Amino acid sequence: MKSRFFWDTFFNKTLSAAALVSVLTLAGIFLLLLYNGLQAFSTIDIAEFLSAAPWNPAAYDAPVFGIGAMLFSTLIVTFGSMLIAVPLGIGTAAFLSEMASPRLRNLLKPAIEMLAAIPSVVIGFLGIVLVAPGLAQVFDLPNGLNALNGSILLAVMALPTLISVSEDAIHAVPDYYKEASYALGANRWETLLRVTLPACKSGVLAAVMLGLGRALGETMTVLMATGNATAMPHSIFDPVRTITATVAIEMGEVPFRTPHFYSLFACALVLFLITLGVNIAAERLAARLRKKGQ
Amino acid sequence: MEKIKLDVQALDLFFGKKQVLKNIHLSIPEGKITALIGPSGCGKSTLLRSINRLHDLHPDARLMGKILLDGHNILHRNTNVVHLRRRVGMVFQKPNPFPMSIAENVAYGLKINALCSKSEMRARVEQSLRNSFLWEEVADDLDKSALELSGGQQQRLCIARAIAVEPEVILFDEPCSALDPISTAKIEELIMGLRGKFTQVIVTHNMQQAQRVADYTAFMYLGELIEFGETRQIFEKPQQELTKNYVSGHFG
């Protein structure tokens, strides 16, 4: 009796400690970002920081710290990747869950999940040698290292998670919903679009958010594949430089505790706030969907 | 003799190697209520689901024999399943309204089958809800989620959803097994109210219920149809020893 009580307390304490460590780590990271990021604004004008003046902290004369073009670039690359990955991912998940034979599903799903293990440098490399030349040819561009190339590669990276998580959600929709729909004369397509997907939309939304998070935070691939021009892009065929790529390129060369150093933290802080905002919005939306739905 | 709506002829059904229905012969008269009774696992649901071909969704289910609906074999591979299912509606054991609003649930089948125009939709929804005795309770909450209704209300909503597309046959698979006595009484009243309008087949393991609502009763045992006849005859003068034992509560 005594030993059972001991183990119960022991596990309770251990798990609480583990949770505490995670929360403290996260809080620590946030405070570090905040502390270093906000110091940037003791020397950099915040209006300049938020402007579209092209980012050039190591300029020939006066450094320019404008995050506008990078922010916009980050958003179009990410948004573009979701435009590709979401329909493709949900479609694939629906196919795997609803149309494919169990044997095919058991073969394809682990294979797709394994794609997530491909290192981002490899994807970036494929972007340079395969996708970019392909894009240049198809769209008759001088060079394929552009925003679209980044979007495609990020979509590829987001797909495994997106497919796997949304397939789980679709698969978890109880059969009795589908049977009720079939019994009313709906075909598979109508059942999928009108009953199955709406019934698991909070799960699918979670999958999309995970994919979006991956795309927003990805560094290596975009650094390698988007051409990294700091100018404001005018189309998806322009080369772009994202916030993550900028931080990755410049963090290594910057002497510590300088305005340039702090400005990179400010960039990271902006990225963090975007991700946080997206997650909070998704959480709210998912909660609302859950209340309306299942 | 009444017109036969559904005629099951020499139906065998296998799940993989396991035979679940054995040489079933059953003639179901039009406009009447027919009860399927028998111990749990004897194949009642399986037989019912054969009638609107829900087994199509199971790759390992194999059917042999015929089921004639108005003389046409619905098991024939050329049968348009979507069309068949519109003519043969189904209400399931566990109330299963879609995770949508009350009105959308009823309108679902109408929209899918394009059975009426947008302007008629509201009237059709209301009519179906009235016919299933639910209108009074939900008239002000048509846009509320169907999942907020009680179990009994949900089951009546499922009936409203089924009758909205005006099928010819409605199949009920133990529609009251998850409900309390008051809700059960309402559903029974509803089913009896629909007598004549639809051909109804109801699976039940509740023998009082079969006696209360059904015109005809079929008794199944271990995948076989043991006896079929007028309800009173089955319960008061069963021809078979097995039926007698079952209806007198000696097993099951």
Added chain:
Amino acid sequence: MRRPLFFLLPLLFVQCSHPQVETVVLKGSDTELNLVLQLAEAYMEAEPGVSISITGGGSGVGIAALLNGKTDIANSSREINAYETAMAYERGVQIEPFIFAADALAIIVHPSVGLDSLSLHDLGKIYAGEIRDWSQLGGKPGPVSLYGRQSNSGTFTYFRERVLKRDFSPDLKQMNGTSQILEAVKADPGSIGYVGLGYLTDNNGALREGIRVIRLARTNGEMAVSPLDQNMVYAGLYPLTRPLYQYTNGVPEGKTKTFLEFENSPAGKKIILENGYLSAREAGLAGNLEK
């Protein structure tokens, strides 16, 4: 059951009595990376007790690492700048520069551009985004497409100091490495890019196809020189010849010193020339160890 442990004890002493392997850490320029790697390999073969660890990342990365105390030698293809010098002073880092080799920066264009020589002045205008169409210089009409390296590369900074004396056009496509510039220029009809001399030839020493090497003139009207013309380059007449630096914190000692000396030895020079670089003295730049 304790016995086996006692057996192991002498082994521990053997381990300790072994001379410790000395490690020299180098960090910085990607331009220098390949060359320094080869020098290091040859050096380690000659002196087995030394381990040399080299990473790239760009000249800025190397100098920052030196300032942050994270490397013994910073490889840099540009001179340390005023800002970094001030930083070093503040942190008490004693910067010592060495020039161990030289590199000529070649300007390449897509053959369809229709030009084969440029002045430094016009080159600057092109990279600053002031000349946007090749017809402005008498080339085949078509937009100019700019390729260069990322801002953490020494080549980026050297080019800016030497050619532009102002900022690069924000339309500059910043590639990850020199090979990527080479490939991009081959594929893009209006393109111009800059690469180290060593990259112009393939492994067999043959000039790469699909690009045109531009002859450069110091000023408009002066004679234009090709970086492939060895005599002119050694005579100091090619305008984009640049020293390749290595910086240390304080006067180098121990293995750091012997490695720097090895680079300047005849064996080291041979490797430098074989890789398509110029030894510092031939290019008219003195290596400081002899100074």
